[in-house]
Amino acid sequence: MSEPVPTTSAIINFSERLEDDSSKFYEKLTQKFAQNKELFAGFAQEGKKNKTLIVRTYQETITDALEACFAFKGFKLDDYAPQTTISESISYLDALKMAVQLEEKACKFYLDAAECGKSLLATIPRAFQKVADTRNKRKLKLKSLLDSAK
Amino acid sequence: MGNRESRLPILDEPIKEPLKVRNYIGGEWVESKGEIVDIVNPATCKVMGKVPISTKEEIEAAVKAAQEAFPDWRRTPPLARARCMFRLKELMEEQFEELSRIQTMEHGKTIDESRGETRRGIENVEVAAGVPSLMMGYNLEDIASGIDEYLIRQPLGVFGIIGPFNFPFMVPLWFIPYALATGNCIIVKPSSEDPISQVKIAEMAEEAGIPAGVYNLVNGGRTVVTGMLENREIKGICFVGSTPVGHGVIYKKCGETGKRVIAQCGAKNFLLVMPDADLPATIATCMTSFYGNAGQRCLAGANLLVVGEGLSQSEHNAFYKKVVDAFVDTASKIRVGYGLDESVQMGPLRDKSKKDTVTKFIEKGAEEGAKLRLDGRKVKLVGDWPHACFLNPTVFEDATPDMTIGKEEIFGPVAAIMRAKNFDEAIEIIHANPFGNAASIFTQNGKLAREFQYRVECGNIGINVGIVAPMAFFPFSGMKDSFFGILHGQGQEAIRFFTESKVVIQRWF
Numbered sequence A: 001m002s003e004p005v006p007t008t009s010a011i012i013n014f015s016e017r018l019e020d021d022s023s024k025f026y027e028k029l030t031q032k033f034a035q036n037k038e039l040f041a042g043f044a045q046e047g048k049k050n051k052t053l054i055v056r057t058y059q060e061t062i063t064d065a066l067e068a069c070f071a072f073k074g075f076k077l078d079d080y081a082p083q084t085t086i087s088e089s090i091s092y093l094d095a096l097k098m099a100v101q102l103e104e105k106a107c108k109f110y111l112d113a114a115e116c117g118k119s120l121l122a123t124i125p126r127a128f129q130k131v132a133d134t135r136n137k138r139k140l141k142l143k144s145l146l147d148s149a150k
Numbered sequence B: 001m002g003n004r005e006s007r008l009p010i011l012d013e014p015i016k017e018p019l020k021v022r023n024y025i026g027g028e029w030v031e032s033k034g035e036i037v038d039i040v041n042p043a044t045c046k047v048m049g050k051v052p053i054s055t056k057e058e059i060e061a062a063v064k065a066a067q068e069a070f071p072d073w074r075r076t077p078p079l080a081r082a083r084c085m086f087r088l089k090e091l092m093e094e095q096f097e098e099l100s101r102i103q104t105m106e107h108g109k110t111i112d113e114s115r116g117e118t119r120r121g122i123e124n125v126e127v128a129a130g131v132p133s134l135m136m137g138y139n140l141e142d143i144a145s146g147i148d149e150y151l152i153r154q155p156l157g158v159f160g161i162i163g164p165f166n167f168p169f170m171v172p173l174w175f176i177p178y179a180l181a182t183g184n185c186i187i188v189k190p191s192s193e194d195p196i197s198q199v200k201i202a203e204m205a206e207e208a209g210i211p212a213g214v215y216n217l218v219n220g221g222r223t224v225v226t227g228m229l230e231n232r233e234i235k236g237i238c239f240v241g242s243t244p245v246g247h248g249v250i251y252k253k254c255g256e257t258g259k260r261v262i263a264q265c266g267a268k269n270f271l272l273v274m275p276d277a278d279l280p281a282t283i284a285t286c287m288t289s290f291y292g293n294a295g296q297r298c299l300a301g302a303n304l305l306v307v308g309e310g311l312s313q314s315e316h317n318a319f320y321k322k323v324v325d326a327f328v329d330t331a332s333k334i335r336v337g338y339g340l341d342e343s344v345q346m347g348p349l350r351d352k353s354k355k356d357t358v359t360k361f362i363e364k365g366a367e368e369g370a371k372l373r374l375d376g377r378k379v380k381l382v383g384d385w386p387h388a389c390f391l392n393p394t395v396f397e398d399a400t401p402d403m404t405i406g407k408e409e410i411f412g413p414v415a416a417i418m419r420a421k422n423f424d425e426a427i428e429i430i431h432a433n434p435f436g437n438a439a440s441i442f443t444q445n446g447k448l449a450r451e452f453q454y455r456v457e458c459g460n461i462g463i464n465v466g467i468v469a470p471m472a473f474f475p476f477s478g479m480k481d482s483f484f485g486i487l488h489g490q491g492q493e494a495i496r497f498f499t500e501s502k503v504v505i506q507r508w509f
Helices: A008-032 A037-061 A092-116 A123-149 B056-075 B078-094 B096-107 B111-128 B176-181 B196-207 B222-230 B243-257 B279-295 B313-332 B352-367 B423-432 B446-455 B491-497
Strands: B023-025 B028-030 B035-040 B047-053 B138-144 B147-155 B158-162 B185-189 B215-217 B234-240 B260-264 B269-273 B301-307 B371-374 B394-397 B414-420 B438-442 B460-463 B483-485 B499-507
Touching (some): A008 B111, A037 A123, B056 B147, B056 B158, B056 B215, B078 B176, B096 B111, B096 B196, B176 B491, B222 B234, B279 B313, B279 B414, B301 B313, B313 B371, B313 B394, B414 B423
Parallel strands (some): B301 B414, B438 B460
Antiparallel strands (some): B023 B028, B023 B215
């Protein structure tokens, strides 16, 4: 059997779940740690905006006339599935490490999707790129927090 | 069954139990006295609904309801009618996903294709919402000294809209919002094969505040169509379907009864690949063109002409081989299955009889000497679905324009690849075909592309575009045996179709 190749719909669906799971993850961090509460809350809120941007761009751009039969060849969604479940006993340092990994995976997902989806109408890869940029900024911020917490 | 590929989970189906479709006449959802037939999901073969084949009395009742609603509706200010369009659009946006999934269930197209169709439908509602500007007339002071002249556009009354099976949501929307926004009343007859999308639109029209009788939905077949055509109170018909019906029945009968008509019909679309084309991009675009919507679209690519402009015979042969090999390789990788599986790129044909028709074309192509490079009759599916309506992509090479597969509309996922010595011969081949819906050229030569656009007798021309689907603010054109009428659906032309131009000359003593 050959690997299932995701269509645009599958990619959008995955990014919706990714943003939902990320938001939930940061909401939990907000409840768990007093440090950087506002930052985590901001990330959770940003996830909702990212999701809206991606879904709206897709739904307002997709046209069966130009993109029917399109698939993200060689794209394996499992490779981008992040770990977002946190244990009750997790330390602040480990939570930050998890967050950095989450942002790295998310950023890579959006960059790869933008590259693979280049032949879709340009607004879709552009939206992926935009979200990749925001996730990359988060990653840098989290890394600096991690460095200072060590 | 068997011979299948791994898949992603199936998206949730919005219709769980078979839906009983009713007519919507004079603002009431009413049972039909006609025969009831099944609506079958072509991928799963499960019955998803029951639709009535309405009677002559029922279409007459709808015409009467529409006639009675007309005087008030035409007096409703265009701005108020536009607000109905805004509300309709909002409802469509809210139900975007459900509407799209229903299309996949009732028609078979993939979920990405359905969402594209939903979007294209909504865009027509958006354009029609501009009716206060679109419907404006014009004037000139002092056509003679002290005398002014102006033109106003007025609605005509009741229109009939007959939808096809291949775009159950979008195609009727090439007409519905323009007819309503300009102050007319309508009767919509969707395809009885996939009528649920239009039921949803009627429900939303009701919720959007479109008054009783303005929007009517009558399900059925020939009786309903005949009832529309013979009724002299119906001022015009919009039809999208086959050329034999569009020309032989709709256009002819509209002429006899003095109706306006838009009859958008069959097609046999040629795509030219020039030696300087960007081949990877061209082949990717061709997949959408030939196999999108399982080839069931009047804008689908049918014949791929590999043109040897400026090449020697051996160079042309090498170029031809390169194009054919790339085409076959890419087409063979298209994943076929149920459109609610997000790894599927092509869905089934709408029903088994359509599959049988396409299968006969494939047999005919082989009999007449075209070389079958990819045989879609060998069904390989993503998922465990009945094979009843499925075909995989098919590719013929060394086809010729006089073969059955080269000249007749197949309406399925079949590509016929042929050669043309040069650009002029390619144009001759296109012109020898009776259809004139769409044609495309793939090239990096602007001069040649312009020449193509200038000379080709087709209504929709693509330059490095495989499916030339006009946006809502442009007319959906067509020529020769692909279109009968004068004005087309969508945009400003639709506004003109649904209105009469009245000229006033005024002088004050």
